Amino acid sequence: MNLENRRLVFILLFVFVGIVFTARLFYMQVVDDKWIERAGEVAKKKITIKPPRGILYDRNGEKIVANKTYYNLMFIEDDIEHLDTLAFSKLIGYSVDSIHLRFAEIRKELDRRTRSKTTGNDTVVNDYRSYLPHAFLKELSADEISEIAMDLSEFKGFYEEPMSMRDYPYPYGANIYGYLNEISGPELNADRRFYRVGDFIGRSGLEKYYEYELRGKKGTKVILTSSRGKLVDNFAGGKLDTNAQQGPPLHLGIDxxxxxxxxxxxxxxxxxxxxxxxxxxxxxxxxxxxxxxxxxxxxxxxxxxxxxxLYKDTLKPFYPxxxxxxxxxxxxxxxxxxxxxxxxxxxxxxxxxxxxxxxxxxxxxxxxxxxxxxxxxxxxxxxxxxxxxxxxxxxxxxxxxxxxxxxxxxxxxxxxxxxxxxxxxxxxxxxxxxxxxxxxxxxxxxxxxxxxxxxxxxxxxxxxxxxxxxxxxxxxxxxxxxxxxxxxxxxxxxxxxxxxxxxxxxxxxxxxxxxxxxxxxxxxxxxxxxxxxxxxxxxxxxxxxxxxxxxxxxxxxxxxxxxxxxxxxxxxxxxxxxxxxxxxxxxxxxxxxxxxxxxxxxxxxxxxxxxxxxxxxxxxxxxx
The missing domain is CATH 3.40.710.10 (DD-peptidase/beta-lactamase superfamily)
Known part of the structure; x- marks a missing residue:
């Protein structure tokens, strides 16, 4: 076989293999739906684990700024089945109309505005996803959540989620500690690697000055999710997971x-x-x-x-x-x-x-x-x-x-x-x-x-x-x-x-x-x-x-x-x-x-x- 014939055989072979792979790819992506589902099932997703904030102690070892567990009442809309709004309103102490308004408010909270580079006009983009969890009620105390926890199982799609917030065993030193508040847009844009929408950040005082130390280090949990965002399994048996690390305690000179x-x-x-x-x-x-x-x-x-x-108080309690x-x-x-x-x-x-x-x-x-x-x-x-x-x-x-x-x-x-x-x-x-x-x-x-x-x-x-x-x-x-x-x-x-x-x-x-x-x-x-x-x-x-x-x-x-x-x-x-x-x-x-x-x-x-x-x-x- 001469050189020209060999070259032709190789060309035909490459063309044939390309046609086979292209046909198979077309079949998997267009004809057979199970491959679309399978691709969704094996998608990896990182879940961020928030660490507890660092604790503050006085010079004698007294805990003066601590963390206290509160709860968010969460829901996943796709999991809700035949919600009895009247019974639900009695459980949480909201009117039926307020419940409908709250659902609408949550959707609105997730709206974001984007500006077109070509027209200069604002466009509202809705980031609400019905298959993801959202907070219906936030920052419920242990007493508040205990009043509804026993009957919550009757309302499919709703569940409680613990969260950590500050607690002050001694009601003093407010101008020293400062306070936490939800992160603003500019603060979020400055450090998106750590913060997410709804995170709390030091707003004044020591909470602000030592924000980097107090916030700790977030952990991650790698999971497999379906195309609908639902958990399928842990990835690699959790070998890639990292633990959240609480911020170090601050020991103050304050007595x-x-x-x-x-x-x-x-x-x-x-x-x-x-x-x-x-x-x-x-x-x-x-x-x-x-x-x-x-x-x-x-x-x-x-x-x-x-x-x-407090801000409008003429005696200025916020003024340091x-x-x-x-x-x-x-x-x-x-x-x-x-x-x-x-x-x-x-x-x-x-x-x-x-x-x-x-x-x-x-x-x-x-x-x-x-x-x-x-x-x-x-x-x-x-x-x-x-x-x-x-x-x-x-x-x-x-x-x-x-x-x-x-x-x-x-x-x-x-x-x-x-x-x-x-x-x-x-x-x-x-x-x-x-x-x-x-x-x-x-x-x-x-x-x-x-x-x-x-x-x-x-x-x-x-x-x-x-x-x-x-x-x-x-x-x-x-x-x-x-x-x-x-x-x-x-x-x-x-x-x-x-x-x-x-x-x-x-x-x-x-x-x-x-x-x-x-x-x-x-x-x-x-x-x-x-x-x-x-x-x-x-x-x-x-x-x-x-x-x-x-x-x-x-x-x-x-x-x-x-x-x-x-x-x-x-x-x-x-x-x-x-x-x-x-x-x-x-x-x-x-x-x-x-x-x-x-x-x-x-x-x-x-x-x-x-x-x-x-x-x-x-x-x-x-x-x-």
């Missing part, structure tokens, strides 16, 4: 008993309490008043009922005052200015200035003949004189240029204390506070058209200076530590891994530790010595160091401010209290701080009259 006590003390008041462990930067309590029961924001049913009420409210710090700011003056060498520990009340008002007290006494007595004129020496150091003959140079130096010190810059704590909603600088005043007054006399109110924590309560508490921690701090944070450990690395970094101010002794002694004297402004902060058998502040408020009564740490020789807690419209800092903020410190350090309160006075006091018209 839930202290947090609860702080929220009780701040009832009927507006303001904040922030307590920090100085040696670690762990936040022990962070009270935003008024607050709300976090269980009110569990699940879409509760959110629909309560969100608008410890993190976002920027207040004039008042006289607690004198502590910072004293430290800067000592470091810059414009004063020493024994510097003395006259109490010139014609320059600025002051209360009666003995002569402030040292830094310690000036802080103990909270002498306003003293700090006007002292800060003038910082701002006007005489480096330039031009008074205005000299002030600009001095303010630039002062600003750097402030930033080293964490003021005027955003804290790096593990929660959203933070504000920087305000530290006015050269550019700030140039914008207001013009370049070289202002001097210390223009901005002197900053000397005593008024004027344009503003701090958040978190920054005020961190100032108390810095003084307790004599010049360093860790970024305040809420989570002390993610699982067993410890906190994030940035919370392990020790940060130093520009003030050397040797200058803190005089300031600490002044704060000790303010609480424990004659003519001190913070006598109401005393605690039996515990030496407290503190500083009062009264922040002027152009809109009404002044604000009551206090910061402190204790015990004096071995600080375990640093605290700041800010009570809006409450007047002098020593009257209200100081005793609240002392009660909080005593509660944390001893577990009890010795002065029940002091406690009752605070609990009974109202500065708002909040309805309990």
């Amino acid at each position: 839930i008993i202290l947090q609860a006590y702080g929220e009780e003390l701040m009832k009927n008041k507006l303001g904040s309490i922030v307590a920090i462990e100085p040696s670690t930067g762990e936040i022990l309590a962070m009270v935003s008043a008024p607050s709300y029961n976090p269980n009110l924001m569990v699940g879409t049913r509760n959110i629909r009922t309560n969100y608008q009420k 005052r410890p993190l976002a409210a920027e207040y004039p710090p008042g006289s607690i700011f004198k502590v910072v200015n004293a430290l800067i003056g000592l470091q810059e060498g414009v004063i020493d520990e024994n510097a003395s200035f006259p109490c010139t009340r014609s320059w600025v008002g002051c209360h009666n007290h003995p002569p402030a003949n040292s830094v310690s006494k000036a802080i103990q007595y909270s002498c306003n004129p003293y700090f006007y004189y002292e800060v003038k020496k910082i701002i006007q150091q005489g480096k330039y003959s031009n008074n205005f240029k000299d002030a600009a140079e001095g303010l630039a130096i002062w600003e750097k010190y402030m930033h080293s204390f964490g003021f005027g810059i955003r804290p790096e704590t593990d929660i959203f909603g933070l504000r920087n506070g305000v530290i006015p600088n050269v550019e700030f005043y140039n914008h207001w007054y013009g370049e070289y058209r202002w001097a210390f006399s223009t901005i002197r109110s900053n000397s005593i924590g008024q004027g344009e200076v503003k701090l958040t309560p978190l920054q005020m508490a961190n100032l108390a921690a810095i003084v307790a530590n004599e010049g360093f701090y860790y970024e305040p944070h809420l989570v002390k450990s993610i699982g067993n891994e410890g906190p994030q690395e940035k919370f392990k970094v020790k940060k130093y101010t520009m003030v050397e530790s040797k200058h803190f002794g005089a300031v600490k002694e002044g704060m000790r004297g303010a609480v424990n010595e004659a003519h001190g402004t913070a006598r109401r902060a005393r605690i039996k058998d515990i030496v407290v160091a503190g500083k009062t502040g009264t922040a002027q408020n152009p809109h009404g009564e002044d604000h009551s401010v206090f910061m402190a740490f204790a015990p004096f020789d071995d600080p375990k807690i640093a605290i700041a209290v800010f009570v809006e419209n409450a007047g002098f800092g020593g009257t209200w903020a100081a005793p609240i701080a002392s009660l909080m410190m005593e509660k944390y350090l001893t577990g009890t309160i010795a002065d029940s009259l002091k406690e009752k006075r605070i609990l009974d006091q109202r500065f708002t018209n909040i309805n309990e």
Whole structure:
């Protein structure tokens, strides 16, 4: 056989095989229906298994954010047989008309709009599938599902499906935890590998900041399904299945008993309490008043009922005052200015200035003949004189240029204390506070058209200076530590891994530790010595160091401010209290701080009259 004949045989053979396979494929796909059914039967499908969300514990191991089982009432329309809507309505407590409306609503919920690239018009695409499960009722409690579970078997196509939602054993700390809500379209598009329509996601607080850790890892179950989407069998005996992994627990620095006590003390008041462990930067309590029961924001049913009420409340319970409210710090700011003056060498520990009340008002007290006494007595004129020496150091003959140079130096010190810059704590909603600088005043007054006399109110924590309560508490921690701090944070450990690395970094101010002794002694004297402004902060058998502040408020009564740490020789807690419209800092903020410190350090309160006075006091018209 020649080469040409062989080539012809091979060509005919390939053509014949192609015709046979084509004919067989046509028969299988078009003529014989059983092959279509078989193809559907062996289709693989991955079912996503949702993990439980990570649990939150307080510093003492108390479970403070848990998961609780709820139930969805599910249905598959194709499995429903002769639904007796009247009997069904009696079972679930819906009217017959409401049942029909609910079916229509479910279909509508699954509609999605697509925009044509050619015409630009919207087209509604219905993703409803009658052979797939859908939720008829969502988020039923165990009691609610138990009322219908016994009779549910009489209604073919309906069944119960468990789901997990948050539960708060202690009704406190709402502004710390935040809440969960159904995922939005943009959030879904940002991470479709993990989330599906109807999933819940952290909306605020720790739930949002630690969303990636708390959500855990989803599992998968591979099954064989029919062309109608029904389960035929497990695939490969489950060898390809993966288990869902619950998110790691978060161990917080929060002491839930202290947090609860702080929220009780701040009832009927507006303001904040922030307590920090100085040696670690762990936040022990962070009270935003008024607050709300976090269980009110569990699940879409509760959110629909309560969100608008809380959002429209004129007292703003959603507003995270410890993190976002920027207040004039008042006289607690004198502590910072004293430290800067000592470091810059414009004063020493024994510097003395006259109490010139014609320059600025002051209360009666003995002569402030040292830094310690000036802080103990909270002498306003003293700090006007002292800060003038910082701002006007005489480096330039031009008074205005000299002030600009001095303010630039002062600003750097402030930033080293964490003021005027955003804290790096593990929660959203933070504000920087305000530290006015050269550019700030140039914008207001013009370049070289202002001097210390223009901005002197900053000397005593008024004027344009503003701090958040978190920054005020961190100032108390810095003084307790004599010049360093860790970024305040809420989570002390993610699982067993410890906190994030940035919370392990020790940060130093520009003030050397040797200058803190005089300031600490002044704060000790303010609480424990004659003519001190913070006598109401005393605690039996515990030496407290503190500083009062009264922040002027152009809109009404002044604000009551206090910061402190204790015990004096071995600080375990640093605290700041800010009570809006409450007047002098020593009257209200100081005793609240002392009660909080005593509660944390001893577990009890010795002065029940002091406690009752605070609990009974109202500065708002909040309805309990």
